[in-house]
Amino acid sequence: MAFEKVKRSENYSEWYNNLVKNADLAEHSAVKGCMVIKPYGYAIWENIQRQLDRRFKETGHSNAYFPLFVPKSLFEKEEKNAEGFAKECAVVTHYRLKADPDRPGRLITDPDSKLEEELVVRPTSEAIIWNTYRNWIRSYRDLPILINQWANVVRWEMRTRLFLRTAEFLWQEGHTAHATKEEALDETRKMLDVYAQFAEEWMAVPVIRGVKTENERFAGADETFCIEGMMQDGKALQMGTSHFLGQNFAKAFDVRYQTREGGLEHVWATSWGVSTRLMGALIMAHSDDEGLVLPPKLAPIHVVIVPVYKSEEELNLIADAVLPLKKTLEAAGLSVKFDDRDTQKPGFKFAEWELKGVPVRLAIGPRDLANGTVEVARRDLKTKENLPFAGIETHIQQLLNDIQKNLYQRALDFRSAKTYTVNTWEDFVSAIDVKEGFAVAHWDGSGETEEKIKELTKATIRCIPLDQHEENGTCILSGKPSKGRVVFARAY
């Protein structure tokens, strides 16, 4: 492996960049801020998509597809949303290139192809979708509308990081329309739960469910719910958001429905999304200095089998023994790789599959064959043991379950150890700056205090947790009264 090793403890950020590159997950492209998602990285994203898509459908949603472009006049209709995204919009102004008269073989934008109205490349699709919903909604019978879209979006970014912050990214965006406020709020919460369950049960990342403060709210939302995970450097990563949009878009796009009683009311809305950012969370939550560590439920390859042999005859004997096992495991729904490349030695292969985070590795040589044993290594703990080959498939299934559980428990223990309930400014600063974790502290509820804390410590309020309990206290900075604690952290 030409793997430039950087330890997490030395430089977490460089460790992450190296890992994304060396594990063949993604790379920067020739387009500033845009990434190429490589096959191995994309295979993980496909697993994420498949599970989320299944859950969306189970909860009554259908997929659809809306245009990539938003005419400027529609984009600006919901003013807060427009204001929030205006600074990062890629704008299409022309629809044709032509030969450059001065430089043969080169092209220039044809000035005669200027668009009458500029088109914004969608940074999010509320505008184009609510303009469409207007024609779909007449009466209460047309509601609810429960639609999701898998798409690419563009938000121009100056400082980018693979998966975490890129100008173009892939995501899903749910957009629902409801007759009542209650129903829309229920939907907002329901999809937050879908995200939280996915994060915990599939990604093995424990999350805090909460509400954003006004400062951190989605532009155009009345309320933004979120899930927040802790990375191994103690920073928070927002893993998904679910917005209660009130009647803001319905009013901006004049979407009203006839009620059962014959009245005319504006429609209530939600939107919710997760993106390829989840890849960043998955990588940062579990991986180690040897490379990626993947939860089995999302790993593109569950088991790799590495033969240890000297002659082709030995390889054939090993293949005869393991190929039926491979078939058995595949029949049970697992993805198995038999790495019989003759261009690389076993040690190289071990390192490569470790780097790629394959949960279980089997190694088997002539002596194992003679003894009826196999070496089984688990990626999460980097332990290995020699076990009887007969019946190993049952053990592997059990091991994959154990790894999934262990990763979650390890991440949960880590978060617990790095979450500090603090009551003084000194302890707060220490929790954020020295101990580098989450600080659970009282806050006076004002945007000014929030801003001030951010300036002083770079910590933001990640959320007001949904399980917050009422507790009288005083704000960590201002000393003003507070009714409950919120979660502060530095964040990605």
Place this chain on the structure above:
Amino acid sequence: MAFEKVKRSENYSEWYNNLVKNADLAEHSAVKGCMVIKPYGYAIWENIQRQLDRRFKETGHSNAYFPLFVPKSLFEKEEKNAEGFAKECAVVTHYRLKADPDRPGRLITDPDSKLEEELVVRPTSEAIIWNTYRNWIRSYRDLPILINQWANVVRWEMRTRLFLRTAEFLWQEGHTAHATKEEALDETRKMLDVYAQFAEEWMAVPVIRGVKTENERFAGADETFCIEGMMQDGKALQMGTSHFLGQNFAKAFDVRYQTREGGLEHVWATSWGVSTRLMGALIMAHSDDEGLVLPPKLAPIHVVIVPVYKSEEELNLIADAVLPLKKTLEAAGLSVKFDDRDTQKPGFKFAEWELKGVPVRLAIGPRDLANGTVEVARRDLKTKENLPFAGIETHIQQLLNDIQKNLYQRALDFRSAKTYTVNTWEDFVSAIDVKEGFAVAHWDGSGETEEKIKELTKATIRCIPLDQHEENGTCILSGKPSKGRVVFARAY
């Protein structure tokens, strides 16, 4: 149903537009030339995607994702490709909007955000992908690269038609890199076969496999293979293309590899794609004056069950009888809808599901319950029969197979009847213009003759069929010698 009925025989084009709209497949959006794919239409597209994706993976390909934008300097590198697409490129020139100082609440493109280099919204991804492959390929060990991408692309179109020709469309594009010409040619043919098999076995549309003439070739390809289907108006629709790109992109982007023998050679390339155009083919090949007719293998709903009842008590009795059947069918992998809406009458429901092309409809009322029977209607032939309810699941499975086969056979018979082997110009014109079908005729092999025929009849050479047999003849127009027949038709 507020379904403005237009018959195929009266106005085929209007029939198509109405059907797409009324069956809730797609609609025009506020963005000129871009469509909204509605949930029912998108569900069909998802079925198409799922099957193709499975086949791509079975044939050794992986998915990945490359940027939406192509910097102009990369776009123009392969000159033929650039020239071919320059006229239909959406161009991003700015990356920010700002408040309009003259009109409160409005936005303008911020002139200070002009990009140093314009970005083309990908009309196809060869340029950005081959620029990436340059860094991935060093030696023969890195080859082949077998990658596919599911993405949106933009080709600016003035005259658009839903699914058939839109400014933005969804597609998949395979991009492969090989050490030898033979291997690349094999890949090109292999993927053409994957497309042909999908068209015939899943879409139930028989296709002609062939090679395009130089005039009709993909810009930047050495050879374009295609599959062509016949629609019910006798026109051809190109359903998929597979391009042998030679070393054109490798040379334009300087992608070379070290051979086993230590030499340095340019890489050989292919690309291949199908798009949401397939939706248009699916609709036009099978549907009738009552609406959509879907092949069971791609139908989002296989069976709809309509209860015929007067009281809620009757409905409950029917539900008790059919819900176990629904479960049995679903366990066998079918999608079943029990339409128990109390807002619509059975006749309305029958018409609606006919319009949406559901292959099998069951209707069941109190008398059926008493007699132990059920009415089974098949969408393709519009026939119905009363059958014993017991064991109906076996019959339904058989019926779905029959419908799939029948649709294919019907389309094949139709094509056979409308395909004319002609030897005189008069018969040629009659085949195209009066009989409105495919004309299989001799052609002298020149681009000028091809152009002339197009001018005179609007017919183009759809392809030189792969199963063309050598036969001496004279060109239908020029009278010059020809070695074999090609397929002419008017086309979408």
